[in-house]
Amino acid sequence: xxxPALPAADSPAPPDASPAATPLRAAAVPQGRxxxxxxxxxxxxxxxxxxxxxxxxxxxxxxxxxxxxxVFTPANARRLAERLSQMRGAVMKLGQLLSMDGEGVLPxxxxxxxxxxxxxxxxxxxxxxxxxxxQAWGADWHQRFRRFSFQPxxxxxxxxxxxxxxxxxxxxxxxIQHPGVRESIASDVANLALLARTPGLLPAGLDLTELLDRxxxxxxxxxxxxxxAAATTAxxxxxGDDPVLWVPAVHADHSxxxxxxxxxxxxxxxxxxxxxxxxxQRDAAATALARLAAHELFxxxxxxxxxxxxxxxxxxxxxxxxxxxFGAAQAIAPQRVQQLRDLGRALRASDADAVRQxxxxxxYIGASEPPAQADGVLAMLxxxxxxxxxxxxxxxxxxxxxxxxxxxxxxxxxxxxxxxxPPADLLLLQRKFIGTFLLCARxxxxxxxxxxxxxxx
Numbered sequence: 001x002x003x004p005a006l007p008a009a010d011s012p013a014p015p016d017a018s019p020a021a022t023p024l025r026a027a028a029v030p031q032g033r034x035x036x037x038x039x040x041x042x043x044x045x046x047x048x049x050x051x052x053x054x055x056x057x058x059x060x061x062x063x064x065x066x067x068x069x070x071v072f073t074p075a076n077a078r079r080l081a082e083r084l085s086q087m088r089g090a091v092m093k094l095g096q097l098l099s100m101d102g103e104g105v106l107p108x109x110x111x112x113x114x115x116x117x118x119x120x121x122x123x124x125x126x127x128x129x130x131x132x133x134x135q136a137w138g139a140d141w142h143q144r145f146r147r148f149s150f151q152p153x154x155x156x157x158x159x160x161x162x163x164x165x166x167x168x169x170x171x172x173x174x175x176i177q178h179p180g181v182r183e184s185i186a187s188d189v190a191n192l193a194l195l196a197r198t199p200g201l202l203p204a205g206l207d208l209t210e211l212l213d214r215x216x217x218x219x220x221x222x223x224x225x226x227x228x229a230a231a232t233t234a235x236x237x238x239x240g241d242d243p244v245l246w247v248p249a250v251h252a253d254h255s256x257x258x259x260x261x262x263x264x265x266x267x268x269x270x271x272x273x274x275x276x277x278x279x280x281q282r283d284a285a286a287t288a289l290a291r292l293a294a295h296e297l298f299x300x301x302x303x304x305x306x307x308x309x310x311x312x313x314x315x316x317x318x319x320x321x322x323x324x325x326f327g328a329a330q331a332i333a334p335q336r337v338q339q340l341r342d343l344g345r346a347l348r349a350s351d352a353d354a355v356r357q358x359x360x361x362x363x364y365i366g367a368s369e370p371p372a373q374a375d376g377v378l379a380m381l382x383x384x385x386x387x388x389x390x391x392x393x394x395x396x397x398x399x400x401x402x403x404x405x406x407x408x409x410x411x412x413x414x415x416x417x418x419x420x421x422p423p424a425d426l427l428l429l430q431r432k433f434i435g436t437f438l439l440c441a442r443x444x445x446x447x448x449x450x451x452x453x454x455x456x457x
Contacts, residue, residue, distance in 0.1 A: 124160065124179070128179060129150065131179075133176070136258060137256075145165060145166055146165050148163075149162055149164065153173070157181075158181055158223055159175045159178055159181075160178065163264055164254075166254070170251065170263075172254060172261045172264055173262050174254065176259050177225065177258040177259070181223060182223040185216055185219045189213075214425075214428075221327060222328055224327075225256065225257055225258060225259060225327075231327070231329040232250050232260075232262070232329075233249075234329075235323075235329055238300045244319065245320070246321075247323050248262040248263035248264075248322060249263050250262055265313050268314055268316060270313070270439065270443075271309040271443070273443055274444065276316075277316070281319070282444060283393075283447065284319060287448070289321070289439060290437075290440065290447050290449060290452050291452050297337060299456070301331060301333075302329060302331055303329065303432055305429065305432045306325060306431070307432050307435025307436055309439060311324045312324070328428070330428055330429075340362070341457060342358045343358035343362065344456075346358050347385025348385060348388040348389060348453075348457060350382070352378070355382060359377065359378060359381060363423045380408055383401065383405055387401070387449040388449055388450055389450070390449075391450060392450075393448045394446065396444060396447065397441070397443075397446070399441070402438065
């Protein structure tokens with residue numbers, strides 16, 4: 001479909017002046033802790049009510065449904081996605097994580113509806129957008145551009161993206177932060193902490209204080225676009241020239257604390273290849289991103305820890321992949337890199353004693369850990385190393401590895417509980433690697449992970 005014409009910048013247009021293929025809905029961001037707690041409470045209440053109604057209906061038909069069957073329904077997914085889409089901010093960010101981690105675990109209809117949270121959240125109304133841009137650049141902000149699209153290309157938890165063309169011919173992607181999102185982070189995290197204390201929701205004795213504090217710090221970093229601009233440039237320089245992967249350049253003259261301007265990138269999110277790409281295309285994309293994850297950790301020691309599939313845009317014809325969104329870029333200490341290298345070597349060798357020693361050094365288990373809990377964590381780590389132990393391509397499309405790990409993790413969580421959460425920096429790294437391997441599974445790709453990691457181990 002040809003791209004729609006963009007409105008002239010010297011005549012601010014209504015939000016439908018430049019419609020996208022699927023126009024995003026507009027809604028103001030709810031602000032204030034009480035208001036956001038009300039929305040969060042409604043989301044939880046609607047989920048519970050939907051599950052209760054589904055369960056009663058099935059019982060009336062003589063069925064005996066499992067809990068997951070009545071919670072993870074399309075109707076519940078629509079309600080949850082709608083509520084989180086309106087909230088945006090830290091709470092919606094968790095919904096995005098659920099949508100990605102649910103690939104291959106949640107029912108397909110549930111995961112697909114939540115996947116819209118990645119780039120199809122409610123957008124700001126045109127008046128609110130104009131106010132944000134006026135605050136950043138003044139009331140005559142539109143004179144900066146020859147063309148500006150009021151219809152966003154995408155909208156997610158923290159901001160939305162607009163296409164603009166400068167008078168000197170540069171075509172930009174402008175990531176514009178939703179108003180009030182940064183200010184709502186502390187209240188969102190406090191509300192989540194309150195929800196986490198609901199009796200029976202989490203294992204007794206599990207303390208999420210450090211983890212939630214790290215989430216708060218991370219989200220504050222992700223809403224600092226000056227810091228993200230610097231991180232993007234540093235990552236771009238560290239990556240260097242790559243035949244497949246590249247990072248769009250930052251345009252500092254159109255960036256600010258709440259607006260980030262980069263080169264405009266044409267392409268599709270990489271997970272779209274699952275439906276439209278050939279096997280060689282899927283294999284090539286997955287291999288490139290697995291290679292990137294290993295290169296980030298062991299060579300660059302700078303990891304983009306948000307593996308949202310929408311952060312990888314593929315040029316389907318040329319095969320190049322643009323890397324986006326570096327608000328979650330994290331520098332890794334050399335000692336941590338060596339500890340993870342030791343773990344990788346132990347997993348590759350299937351050396352149980354070395355895996356235990358590496359897990360102790362990393363903090364996945366403690367010296368006084370109850371044996372059942374420690375053994376459960378070590379078993380999950382050993383399972384995660386399965387692709388490293390296979391010579392030749394690992395067929396993620398045919399593998400049930402993630403299902404086995406989820407089943408094992410759920411059994412561990414509910415039967416034995418966890419006496420600790422892993423160190424917060426490791427949780428972010430886990431998200432990067434789990435997200436990369438989930439993408440491999442989503443693409444049904446065949447990737448030689450042993451060869452990808454061999455130079456680093």
